[in-house]
Amino acid sequence: MKTIRIGGALGFWGDRTDALMDLLRGGPLDYIIMDYLAEITMSILQKQRQKNPGMGYAHDFVPLVRESLPLLRKNRVRLIADAGGLNPLGCAEALVNVARDAGCPGMKIGVVYGDDLMPHLESFAGMGIDLRHFETGASRKEIPGPILSANAYFGAFPIAEALDRGADIVVTGRVNDAALVLGPMIHEFGWRPEQYDLLARGTMTGHLLECGGQASGGNFNGGWQGVPDLANLGFPIGEVGEDGSLVMTIHPGQGGLMTPAVLKEQLLYEIGDPAAYIVADVVSDITQLEMEDLGNNRVRVRGVRGHPPTATYKVSMSYEGGYQISVGLVYTWPDCVAKAKAGADLVLKRLEKLGIRYRDHLVSILGYDGVHGTMSFKVEDPDEVYMRIAFLTDDSQTADRISREIVTHVLCGIPAACPLEAGRPSPHKQVAYWPSLIPKSVVSPCVDIKGGPA
Amino acid sequence: MKEVALARIAHGRSGDKGDTVNCGIIARKPEYYSVIEEQVTAARVREHFGIFCRGTVIRYDLPKIHAFNFVLTHALGGGGTVSLRIDTQGKTYAAALMRMKVLVPDDWGV
Numbered sequence: 170m171k172t173i174r175i176g177g178a179l180g181f182w183g184d185r186t187d188a189l190m191d192l193l194r195g196g197p198l199d200y201i202i203m204d205y206l207a208e209i210t211m212s213i214l215q216k217q218r219q220k221n222p223g224m225g226y227a228h229d230f231v232p233l234v235r236e237s238l239p240l241l242r243k244n245r246v247r248l249i250a251d252a253g254g255l256n257p258l259g260c261a262e263a264l265v266n267v268a269r270d271a272g273c274p275g276m277k278i279g280v281v282y283g284d285d286l287m288p289h290l291e292s293f294a295g296m297g298i299d300l301r302h303f304e305t306g307a308s309r310k311e312i313p314g315p316i317l318s319a320n321a322y323f324g325a326f327p328i329a330e331a332l333d334r335g336a337d338i339v340v341t342g343r344v345n346d347a348a349l350v351l352g353p354m355i356h357e358f359g360w361r362p363e364q365y366d367l368l369a370r371g372t373m374t375g376h377l378l379e380c381g382g383q384a385s386g387g388n389f390n391g392g393w394q395g396v397p398d399l400a401n402l403g404f405p406i407g408e409v410g411e412d413g414s415l416v417m418t419i420h421p422g423q424g425g426l427m428t429p430a431v432l433k434e435q436l437l438y439e440i441g442d443p444a445a446y447i448v449a450d451v452v453s454d455i456t457q458l459e460m461e462d463l464g465n466n467r468v469r470v471r472g473v474r475g476h477p478p479t480a481t482y483k484v485s486m487s488y489e490g491g492y493q494i495s496v497g498l499v500y501t502w503p504d505c506v507a508k509a510k511a512g513a514d515l516v517l518k519r520l521e522k523l524g525i526r527y528r529d530h531l532v533s534i535l536g537y538d539g540v541h542g543t544m545s546f547k548v549e550d551p552d553e554v555y556m557r558i559a560f561l562t563d564d565s566q567t568a569d570r571i572s573r574e575i576v577t578h579v580l581c582g583i584p585a586a587c588p589l590e591a592g593r594p595s596p597h598k599q600v601a602y603w604p605s606l607i608p609k610s611v612v613s614p615c616v617d618i619k620g621g622p623a
Numbered sequence: 624m625k626e627v628a629l630a631r632i633a634h635g636r637s638g639d640k641g642d643t644v645n646c647g648i649i650a651r652k653p654e655y656y657s658v659i660e661e662q663v664t665a666a667r668v669r670e671h672f673g674i675f676c677r678g679t680v681i682r683y684d685l686p687k688i689h690a691f692n693f694v695l696t697h698a699l700g701g702g703g704t705v706s707l708r709i710d711t712q713g714k715t716y717a718a719a720l721m722r723m724k725v726l727v728p729d730d731w732g733v
Contacts (some may be wrong), residue, residue, distance in 0.1 A: 208641070209712075212704050214688050301643035304641055310685070383636075391634035391649065429688070430634070430649065432665065437647020437692050443683050459687050470689065490705050531700075531707040541719045543673045559707035601705045604641050 171411045174355050175350055178404055179203035179250075182210045182227050184381055188404045189233060193240040195403065198356075201367040201405040203250035205230065212487045212600030214254040215318045219477040224338075225256035231263045232522045233477030234338065238271050239558070242335070249328060249339045249349045255318055257282040258617075264338060264476040265363035279336025281327040283615035284343040286319040286484065286607070293611065300484060300605040312603055314489035321482040321607060322414030325371070326362065327614040328352025332338040334618050343485065345448040347375025350407065358411040362450070369411030369453035369475025372446070377417060377435055377470070378407055384417070384435040386425035391434060398424025401534030415470045416463065429460040432468050445476075447610075449483075450561050452476040462500040490561075491528055496575035497557035502550070505585075509556035510532045514576060516558060523572050529561040555589060561594030561599070568596030624726040631733040632661065632725065633659055634665075635717035642677075644698040644713035648718050650689040654728075659691060662725045670694050693720070695732050 176192040179185075184203040192201055205227045217223030230252035234241075241248060253260040261280035268276035285294070293300065300309040300319070320343035329352045331339045339352070351371035354360065360367045377384050384405040386396035403423030408416040417432055419425050435453065440446055447451040454474040461469040496516070500508040513532045520527070535552035538545035562568045572593045579586055632655040635648040648663065650656040669680040678696030685691065699713055700706035710716070727733060 208639075211704050253692075279702055288726070304643065388636065390636055390721075391651070426726060430651075433637040434634070434647060435690055437645070437685075437686070437690060438636050439640060440645060440692060441640070441643075441694055443685055443692055456683075457687060458685070468677070487704075493705075493707065522684060525698045527705060529639060533709055534707070538713055541722075544671065544675070544719045544722055546722065557709070598707050602641060602702050 171358065172408055173199040173353065173407050174406055175200045175202060175353060175378060176404060176406045177381050177384065180379065180381030180383055181205065181207050182468070184227070184478065186233055188381060189237050191423060192404055192420070193237060193246060195423055196255045199243070199248050200247050200249060200353045201217045201263055202378060203230070203248070203252065204346045204349060206251045206254060206343060206346070208485060208602055210257065211318060211320065211485055211552055212602065215487055215600055216598070218255050226254040226260035226427060230510065231267055232259065234264055235267045235271060236252070236269065236617070238273060242273065244382055245445040246339055247332065247353070248452060249352060251341045251344055251349060253280065253282065253340040253342045255285065255320070255342065257513050260374070261619045264340065275622055276338065277336045278619040279334065279339035280617050280619060281323065281326025281339065281341035281344065281614060282375060283613055284289045284320045284323050286321055286612065290316065290319060293607070296611065298607060298611065300486065300507060300607065303604050303606050304376040312488050314601065316614060317487045317489060319484060321484050321612050322449060323482065323614045324348050325355055326349035326450065327616045330616045331344055332356035333339065335621070336373065336618055346379035347372045348449055350375030350378050354409060355499035357622065365451050365475030365477060367413045368451035369474070370415065371409070371472045372448055372451055372453050373455060373473045374409055374415050376446070377432065378405055380438060381405070382425065383426055383438065384432060385419050386431055389431050389434060391430040396426045396510040400424065406585050416467055417470060418467045427468055428460050432470070434440070441578055444599065448477060449478060451478050452598060465495055480609055482609055484605040484607050485607060486603040487600045488603060488611050490601040492562045492565050492568045492596045493559060493599050494562065494596040495559045495592055495595060496572060497555055497589060499553060500576060501553045505554045506534060507552060508553050508583045508585065512556050512578060512586060513558055515578065515582055519574055520571065523547065523570070523574065525567060527560045527562045531559045533557045540543060565596050565598070572596070625729050626724050626726055627733055628721060629663065629723045629725050631676035632727060633721070635716070635720065636711050637717035639699060639703050640714040642697055642699050642702040644695045644716050646693040646695070646717040648691045648693065648717065648720065653689050656686065656689040658727055659723055663691070665693065665725065667723070668720065671720065672698065
């Protein structure tokens with residue numbers, strides 16, 4: 170039976186960049202996928218595209234490709250990444266240039282795009298497509314700020330098409346994360362759109378690989394003390410067969426851990442109903458999924474079933490929110506909790522006196538109950554706490570005035586307080602998120618090949 | 624019977640989708656599964672999170688891997704990009720759930 174090996178080298182934009190080279194050096198692979206796009210990432214990319222229309226993709230993917238190109242070619246590994254973000258064509262063009270500069274002008278860069286719905290929003294409205302919020306049911310007309318981006322989550326078949334057409338590297342815009350893995354499986358094994366069980370197995374393989382090191386011992390709550398060598402964490406590898414069979418593993422000699430306990434945490438990560446994990450290509454059912462520890466950092470996964478896909482693509486839209494600023498001070502023993510509470514009250518009184526208005530605020534006392542509030546096991550008289558107040562304001566000037574106020578409390582406020590960091594905190598603009606659905610019939614993925622022989 | 628934190632018999636991971644958080648909770652041994660099934664109900668989890676979850680809690684059971692998935696709606700103060708909380712993405716919610724008390728047999732070495 171034909172088997173391929175796929176590695177997951179990145180779990181989000183900002184994750185370890187040395188994992189790609191470690192995966193390439195550690196042993197044989199056929200594909201490596203890199204998942205850059207979280208919900209939050211699209212809003213970061215949107216901010217960057219606002220400043221520079223040529224951006225909007227994960228720009229540091231490009232030097233990473235440059236660094237890894239010799240090994241990718243030597244080991245015959247193909248790379249698939251959603252680094253294209255809001256500008257996949259711009260990303261592909263940058264990669265063509267990198268390949269040419271590296272003396273590999275024959276490299277073919279596949280690009281999947283067409284997920285950007287911004288140019289079509291008005292025509293959708295004309296067709297009666299409202300893009301309602303899929304959790305609250307609210308109409309798009311109720312979005313309280315200007316829409317900044319709108320993208321459909323495409324599936325794996327466009328990625329498979331790019332590979333069928335000879336792409337060495339595939340970059341995409343918004344696709345569901347697991348599609349990065351299912352795409353090469355469709356390409357290699359010739360799976361068809363109605364082979365739901367196979368597509369579901371490939372999708373769940375993708376779900377296990379899309380968060381990188383979190384599937385091989387990173388962020389492992391079930392026994393982090395027993396995970397070897399997190400500094401050299403081996404990123405996860407799926408050995409997949411043409412029947413959808415799967416063994417998850419890591420390269421020998423690298424850090425990390427592959428056991429059912431580790432893998433179960435990732436399996437359940439960011440899912441809803443386990444009987445209906447919905448992506449563009451298939452609805453997966455993992456309620457009968459089983460794991461078997463094969464020893465030596467190898468886990469067999471089986472029992473995934475598939476059902477026909479829905480008639481819609483998921484859509485993520487972003488819109489302008491307000492400005493957020495977090496300010497705070499460290500208070501020390503004795504009575505530091507009482508001091509922190511008094512300090513927070515004092516900040517709010519001062520803002521009232523100065524006429525500084527804000528939309529919302531939240532006081533948190535870290536070291537006491539700051540993260541988990543009423544759920545915390547409170548220590549009665551801790552040595553030190555950090556008092557943090559987060560504010561939501563209409564504009565950056567207001568946020569800045571709040572930032573100026575907090576530093577005065579070192580001299581004019583509650584005693585024994587010091588700043589946590591040097592300098593004043595600076596505000597950031599919020600980009601809010603609006604998930605929706607759109608009929609598949611009105612959106613079409615585009616696949617193109619850039620570069621290659623002239 | 625003795626009272627212990629859920630952390631003694633389970634582990635888990637949590638994450639976000641919009642303003643929804645899910646907590647995947649896994650029994651540390653197969654025999655712990657039924658204790659969690661009986662005692663860590665959706666209603667109790669909803670009560671445990673208090674103001675941190677302003678929506679509903681649904682529990683999904685995965686007996687073949689001795690695990691549960693709890694889905695909490697309206698649980699992030701508006702969602703990852705706009706929340707004023709410290710943990711804006713619900714990364715630590717499973718850890719918060721680990722504080723819940725459960726009753727286990729006295730002879731369990733947990």
